[in-house]
Amino acid sequence: MWNASLCDFCGDCLARCRYVDYDREQASREIRLLSEGREAGILNHCITCIACNSYCPTGADPADLIFTMQEKTGNSPIVGGYASIREEIARGLEGGGDPIQVIPGDPEKPALSFDGFEFDQFPPGTMESCLFEGMTMVRGPELMSLTGMVHLGGASFTPRYAEGVIKKLAELKKEIVYIHNEGYILAHKRAPELGIDVPFRYRHLFEHLIDYLRDHEDRITPLNKKVAYHANCAVRWLPEQEPWLDEIFELVGVERPPRRYERENALCCSVPIITVNKEMAVDMQEKNVRDAVECGAEALVTICPVCDAVLRRPTARFGLPKIFITDLCRMALGETAWPGRA
Ligand code: SF4
Ligand code: SF4
Known part of the structure; x- marks a missing residue:
């Protein structure tokens, strides 16, 4: 989440953005404009790659500022181009789409969350793999991981729906392993930033894979x-x-x-x-x-x-x-x- 108190307007973020040719002065000016809630040219050029967060030396999260302003002003082709998809996803998050699918597993084992993806969007054999043996499988539009909505002009989806998604997963009363890292980011980064409690244990897919591989070397x-x-x-x-x-x-x-x-x-x-x-x-x-x-x-x-x-x-x-x-x-x-x- 954008943290204005960490920004010293050095301009590193936009001066290094590969999709514009800004010097530090212009970069700094545009971040200042955005932080004041005003329009800036970067909104129209930003492709939402999030790389500026890697360039920012202070952890101010300039990408979040840019994506929030893109949605607020509508001044980005991405915001206009994905309006109907955002509507459909919002309908799903509000319970108007497919119901949550749960394939029960061993009560002692965690659940593998596929977020809002279909099960078959992952390679054939994933669900039957020894990597996930005995785990409950769960997916559904109401479990969408939200953080990736910035790529569809929907930065506000995370603050709007995060609490509901976390609550639905909590109803499983299980440890969650996120097969997609955006679900993990919602629980691990975004929810705490928004002051939302995550009342279950959760793990990143990679943590799960490392443990499995170590145990079966x-x-x-x-x-x-x-x-x-x-x-x-x-x-x-x-x-x-x-x-x-x-x-x-x-x-x-x-x-x-x-x-x-x-x-x-x-x-x-x-x-x-x-x-x-x-x-x-x-x-x-x-x-x-x-x-x-x-x-x-x-x-x-x-x-x-x-x-x-x-x-x-x-x-x-x-x-x-x-x-x-x-x-x-x-x-x-x-x-x-x-x-x-x-
Ligand atoms: S998120 Fe936007 S502004 Fe940041 S580096 Fe990527 S394209 Fe540039
Ligand atoms: S967001 Fe980070 S990189 Fe960008 S101007 Fe502020 S401190 Fe510098």
């Missing part, structure tokens, strides 16, 4: 592959996720060759602009995948079903296998084969 056959990683933009709110990913790669015997578009310099998958600026979106996808190929990677790993779907076409075009993080673990555990192998 005798079943792991190291993959001995070089793999590039595409992080979703939400990782900018959760920098601790990077070392967790590195540990998973080490456990499954995967090397992460350095590449240009990763960590602080990572590229957005392009979904926020896919309908409002298709040319730019395709260019970003291709740069991202070409960079993964050029670093010597034998596959690209994704962690978000939306990024995974968006990157399907460009990875296929470059002949680079694309693997969801849970499948990478399943390959090392012998549950499924490396792409192209019987």
Whole structure:
């Protein structure tokens, strides 16, 4: 959440934004305007990649300020372009969509939350995997993780609906493992910022995978592959996720060759602009995948079903296998084969 008291108007955030060509003076001026609740040119150019939060040295969360002002002023093609989708999602969050689906598991084991995604938006075999054996599976529009709504011009969704989503999950009376990191970010970052109590234990998918892999090291056959990683933009709110990913790669015997578009310099998958600026979106996808190929990677790993779907076409075009993080673990555990192998 934007914290004006942490901002010294240094301008680092927008001076480093790759989608505008601002010097520090202009960057500083625009952040000042936004912090005063006034319009600024960045609103129209921002593609909601959240990278400016990585550039901000004080943790002021400039991305939140920008996204809030984009929605408030409507001065962004993203806000206009996704109005009908926001309406549909709001209807679901208010109980007007599909009911919550619960597939009961072992009463002693946690629940795996798929947030608002459909179960089949994750790779086939995910729900049956040993990684999640005995866990209750839950999903539904009322469990939507909210934080990603900034990519659809809906920054206000988190403050409006966070309490309701947390309450619905609390009704399960279980520990929650979030298969999508935006659900974890809602519980771990956004809810406390909003003063909302989270009355259940929760874990990030990566924490769960690390524990499972450590407990079953005798079943792991190291993959001995070089793999590039595409992080979703939400990782900018959760920098601790990077070392967790590195540990998973080490456990499954995967090397992460350095590449240009990763960590602080990572590229957005392009979904926020896919309908409002298709040319730019395709260019970003291709740069991202070409960079993964050029670093010597034998596959690209994704962690978000939306990024995974968006990157399907460009990875296929470059002949680079694309693997969801849970499948990478399943390959090392012998549950499924490396792409192209019987
Ligand atoms: S979110 Fe991304 S595009 Fe928007 S201002 Fe920040 S760095 Fe630039
Ligand atoms: S939000 Fe951070 S990077 Fe941007 S001007 Fe303020 S302190 Fe500097």
